[in-house]
Structure formats: structure tokens, C-alpha cells
Amino acid sequence: MGQIKAAAMNFKTPFYVIHKNELDDNYKKLTSALEKHWNNYIIGYSYKTNALPWIIKHFDSLGCYAETVSEDEYELAKLVGVTKNKIIYNGPIKTKESFLEAVQNECIVNIDSQREIDWLDEVKEEKKSIGIRINFDIEKMCPGQSQCPNEGGRFGFCYENGELGKAIKQIREKKVNISGIHLHTSSKTRSLDIYRAIANVACKVKEEFSLDLDYVDIGGGFFGGLSTKPQFEEYISIMEDILSKSFDKKKTKLIIEPGMAVIGAPISYVTSVIDVKDTEFNRFVVTDGTRTSIDPLMTKSSYFYSLIIDGERIVHPKQIISGYTCMEHDRLFEGNNMPTLCIGDKIVYDKVGAYTMCLTPLFIKYFPDVYLENNGEYQLVRKAWKPEQYVMNSMIED
Incomplete structure (x- = not known):
């Protein structure tokens, strides 16, 4: 967590991280099983x-x-x-x-x-x-x-x-x-x-x-x-x-x-809290990530996640962690009796490498950065898309 915390504080969120050692270790378990049997x-x-x-x-x-x-x-x-x-x-x-x-x-x-x-x-x-x-x-x-x-x-x-x-x-x-x-x-x-x-x-x-x-x-x-x-x-x-x-x-x-x-397992998705608002019904924690980036078909009921926060926090009974899109159902999870989240806090979702990058829609925001993490060192392996990449192969009327 210490390594990804440093990255979360230094890199623009949201972004994906490929954990190379975890990927290679998992692959080695597969080849070992095949070689044995x-x-x-x-x-x-x-x-x-x-x-x-x-x-x-x-x-x-x-x-x-x-x-x-x-x-x-x-x-x-x-x-x-x-x-x-x-x-x-x-x-x-x-x-x-x-x-x-x-x-x-x-x-x-x-x-x-x-x-x-x-x-x-x-x-x-x-x-x-x-x-x-x-x-x-x-x-x-x-x-x-x-x-x-x-x-x-x-x-x-x-x-x-x-x-x-x-x-x-x-x-x-x-x-x-x-x-x-x-x-x-x-x-x-x-x-x-x-x-x-x-x-x-x-x-x-x-x-x-x-x-x-x-x-x-x-x-x-x-x-x-x-x-x-x-x-x-x-x-x-x-x-x-x-x-x-x-x-x-x-x-x-x-x-x-x-x-x-x-x-699936060796990839994480790092997001930041960008707003917190209270309504008549809920406290909504808005992040710069989105459910479609970790669950494109929106079928999962829970995710592997962890928080990166500083200092002591009082516990809040209920917080709805939401994405940035304009869809009401872009809600990632309900945090019950967990530390009160504030703007700038980070939420890291783990085990999100399968059917995410390839199914994430180009909706409101484009593809985020992807980093390779190898023994604590980070390398950018895909730059975030900008409007220039989005229109690259399009024909626009003069």
C-alpha cells in the first residue's frame, strides 16, 4: 500500500496500475501447474x-x-x-x-x-x-x-x-x-x-x-x-x-x-474524492473515477477496495461512493461505519484487470493513464486520451 500511496499522491487520478511482480507470480503458478500435470x-x-x-x-x-x-x-x-x-x-x-x-x-x-x-x-x-x-x-x-x-x-x-x-x-x-x-x-x-x-x-x-x-x-x-x-x-x-x-x-x-x-488480479484503479455533498437522504462522496472503469457492465455487487487517508477521522454511518458521470446509477459502493471521507482522499480498487480497459466506454471522459509498477518504480505505458486522440480518425466538416 505504501508504494501505491506515493503514486496516488504524485500522479493525476484516475489511473490504472499494472503490478508486474504480481502478474508474473500468478503466471508462474499457472505454468508450474501445467508442467506438473x-x-x-x-x-x-x-x-x-x-x-x-x-x-x-x-x-x-x-x-x-x-x-x-x-x-x-x-x-x-x-x-x-x-x-x-x-x-x-x-x-x-x-x-x-x-x-x-x-x-x-x-x-x-x-x-x-x-x-x-x-x-x-x-x-x-x-x-x-x-x-x-x-x-x-x-x-x-x-x-x-x-x-x-x-x-x-x-x-x-x-x-x-x-x-x-x-x-x-x-x-x-x-x-x-x-x-x-x-x-x-x-x-x-x-x-x-x-x-x-x-x-x-x-x-x-x-x-x-x-x-x-x-x-x-x-x-x-x-x-x-x-x-x-x-x-x-x-x-x-x-x-x-x-x-x-x-x-x-x-x-x-x-x-x-x-x-x-x-x-484480473494484478491491476488496480486509483481515484480521488473531488466532492462531498449531503442531501435529504444520503451523504454522497463524488470521485474522479467511475463504475464503468471497473465494472463496465455494472453487474457486480461489491469490489475490492482500500482507502488512502491522512489523520484520524470520525466514523460516518453511511456514505455513497459515486463516480463522476451524469448517470445516477454510477454508484460504486455504500460505505457503512467507515472513516468520513474528504476531498483529496484516495480510493484504490484492486483486481480490476479483466474486461475493464477493453469495455470502458468513451463516455464524458476518455481513457485514463496506465502505469506499470515494478518493485516500486512506475512507468507510464499508456497516456490518457485527450480530445486529439478521440478525433484522430474522424472526418470533420470544414
Whole structure:
């Protein structure tokens, strides 16, 4: 706290801080778990979770592949210097041009739609190899844990209704090698049960369709950086127990695509109190931060936070900590029986690295500064946007 307190007092708020040692320590726990339980693996860092250029380049330097889900992300990976065959290309919105290039560059490409199967006819390389995403009923296997219990997931080819079998048949008729399967699924719980189910489906599909696979891609979606939640080793150990019954560790790579698990915990957001006002109903503490910068979808009910204040303060029974926007629901938390906050006090929100920088809207204020903290030293890795950056690619009438 001492290091971030000094930064909070010296830098213009609001700003994000990437804690490099925490990031690297968390990543090391992940690689240690993989090396122990499946020492033939690829880690693909999920660009959609946080594609800040410093972050994606750092994960590249650690040996990660770039896990991309659009032409923009695919081109971003190339722009920051990711080796062309170290890109994983997923998702339903690939363009034809980038899809063909990725397949021909021997990227890991996981097909998600019928049109991608049709595009295979135009791949010029004699040896064609792709992966395929599997859609399966995770709710049936893990009741109450899926994100869409009544509607089912929308990505990949459905196993239960035969669409997966039809897709595999089509791909084989085109004399294209199916080198891998992709089984990422979203859940409300991130529980070990989800990954037990994924591993079981991988084995079932492999045996039923006689697939000789170079990789099994289980996606991401697991916890990381929280001591009270399942740990990396628990996830990998469970999958090892199941996958090893059908797959040879030496032959088949395990691909995981973490986002939140590796980048969520090591980022903080620092704000200042800019006003305090009393109304008939509440004391409102207004800050120069905003809820949309730490919870863009406004779905969370609580945050990890700490206060930076000087001197002794009387306790106030209720304070509503609010953001700077003109939306009434830009309220971050209710402080009950905590020190009375004053203008200039700082509030630091921790574990806000996932789906924040990439989803924060350009609403009222633009993107804030981002600093890298390394052993107490701070480096600016993204300057705050100004109106000049906002209008940079716009055409304005003379």
C-alpha cells in the first residue's frame, strides 16, 4: 500500500496500475501447474480480456500465444510482433482474408461456423489443418452452472443434435486434417465441475469420431489470483486425470486460453474524492473515477477496495461512493461505519484487470493513464486520451 500511496499522491487520478511482480507470480503458478500435470502445453493469452499493448507484448515475451477472436485482434497480434504461427484464431467473426492467411501461416485456427468450412476450399496449401469448436450441453452436465441454462450456448457445432458430426464429415471430405478440438464454455461458477465436464466431452468426441488430435483446447474461464477460489493446479489436475485416459501427453498438447485468470488480479484503479455533498437522504462522496472503469457492465455487487487517508477521522454511518458521470446509477459502493471521507482522499480498487480497459466506454471522459509498477518504480505505458486522440480518425466538416 505504501508504494501505491506515493503514486496516488504524485500522479493525476484516475489511473490504472499494472503490478508486474504480481502478474508474473500468478503466471508462474499457472505454468508450474501445467508442467506438473501436462508438460506439453500452450498458453494462449486472451486478447479480448485486456488487449493493452504493453500487456499483450509482455505475455508474448513470456512465451504465450496470442488468442484472438477477430480480424482486428489478429492484426494487432502481428502489429506488436507476435510470430505468425503463434496466433490462435477463434470466434465467429473471422474475415475470409484473415482466416485463409491464418490457416496458410499454420496458426491454430478453430472453426466456428459453416462459412469457415466453405472457405477451406480456397486454402492454397496442400496440407490443410484446422481445429473445430464443439458446442455441447454444459447445463445438463453441470445443472445450474451455465450462463444460458434455458437457451444453450451459441458457439461451435452442436454435438447433441448431430451438427458436429456433419461438420466433421464435411471437413474430412475436403481432405482437411482436424488437428484439434476447442471446448471453451462459459459458466456462472467457474467451478471444477465445468472442467471435469469439458475433459469428459473431449474424450467422448475423440473416441466417437476416431480423431487423431494434436491438441485439445479447453479455453479459459477459470479463476486465478484469488486464494479463496479453486487454484490452477486443481483445474489442471482434474483434467489430467480424465484426459490421460484417451490422450497421450507426449502426442497431444493441452491448450488453455486464460484471460481473467492471469490479468484480473494484478491491476488496480486509483481515484480521488473531488466532492462531498449531503442531501435529504444520503451523504454522497463524488470521485474522479467511475463504475464503468471497473465494472463496465455494472453487474457486480461489491469490489475490492482500500482507502488512502491522512489523520484520524470520525466514523460516518453511511456514505455513497459515486463516480463522476451524469448517470445516477454510477454508484460504486455504500460505505457503512467507515472513516468520513474528504476531498483529496484516495480510493484504490484492486483486481480490476479483466474486461475493464477493453469495455470502458468513451463516455464524458476518455481513457485514463496506465502505469506499470515494478518493485516500486512506475512507468507510464499508456497516456490518457485527450480530445486529439478521440478525433484522430474522424472526418470533420470544414
